[in-house]
Amino acid sequence: MMEVKAKRGRKAGENAAPASVQVLDRSLVLLSIVAEADGSTLTALSDKTGMATSTVHRLLTSLSAHGMVINDSDTGLWTIGLRAFEIGNAFLRNRKVGIISRPFLKRLMEESGETANIGIEDDGNVVFISQMESHAPMRAFFRPGRRGPIHASGIGKAILSTWSDTEIGQLLSGRTLEKFTDKTGDTLPALLRDIQEIRRRGWSLDDEEHTVGMRCVAAPIFNEYGETIAGISISGPSVRVTDERVAVFGPMVRDSADRLTSAMGGKRPEEL
Known part of the structure; x- marks a missing residue:
């Protein structure tokens, strides 16, 4: 008797897998675009996504x-939903700096009179995760989740200052350092010269390098292994954040960064 072998076919639903992945991919792209704006129309989202x-x-x-x-x-505007916010907060719970930093941000804001911020490095950018706004009518504002260029950011340069020149070069290799203002360090040599000065004094300065009329003073935060995990900063209009106040803010921000590092069980590397 001839033996009939069962055909080895695909399981039910396997043909649909590629389509399902495409739907997921498109949904995530769309969700990211919605999150970037304070409200988007259906037409605008169609234009931005090409769908x-x-x-x-x-x-x-x-x-x-x-x-x-x-x-x-x-x-008719579409905005980010509560569930997306809850999922985002799960990230901050895992990155305990977002929670522990709140009293440090509040104190820094009250002592300086300017907006205090916490940011992390992600794929060569700075992502702001928490902020305590100044009470002044004219003040800096960085929406949580906003990304900024690492080379033209106080927090970005503070984080880079704890890396070696080789690591910085590898990160920025092949990238164009955008020139936002006349003061932007838009070449690797110029950035590394600035980094050397930041290492010497322990805090960084964004001197209207991203936005004309705004200054930012920042310092790095470390984990228990002495690795940089974030940066803390003071940001404000240059008419208030004068050279004299920068000289005061620098040590103030570094001290706040060191105290926050200790509160998280971290430590500053001995060589810094």
């Missing part, structure tokens, strides 16, 4: 069902 309006609406409806985005029926 058909009907596709964008279908994805948004699915994301909305999971609480990831919400729609204002009066304006």
Whole structure:
């Protein structure tokens, strides 16, 4: 009798796998774009993603069902949802600096009269994760989650100052250092010269290098292994953050960074 062998076919649903991955990928891209704005229309999201309006609406409806985005029926604008916020907070819980830093930010803001910030490095950028705003009418503001260029940021340069020149070169290799103002250090040699000075004094200065009229003084924060995990800073308009105040803010920020490092069980490397 001839033996009939069962055919080795794909399991049910395997053909749909690539399509499912594409839907997930598109949804995540769309979610990121929604998160970047304070409100986006369906048409604007379609233009930014290059997807058909009907596709964008279908994805948004699915994301909305999971609480990831919400729609204002009066304006038609789509914004980030509560569930996405909760998921983002899970990241901050794991990065305990976001929680432990709050009293340090408050004290730094009160002592300086300027906005205090916490930021981390991610893929060659600075990501702001927490802030304590100044009470002054004119003040710096960095929305949590906002990314900034590492070479034109007080926190970015403070973090880079704890890396070797070789590591900095490897990070920035092949990248164009954008020139935002006349004061931006837009070449690796210029940045490394600035880094040398930051290492000497223990704190960094963004001297209107990203935004004309704004200054930022920052220092690095370390974990228990002496590795840099974040930076803390004071930011404010240059009319208030004068050279005289920068000289005061520098040691103030470094001291706050050291105290926050200790509160987290971290330690400053002996060579710094």
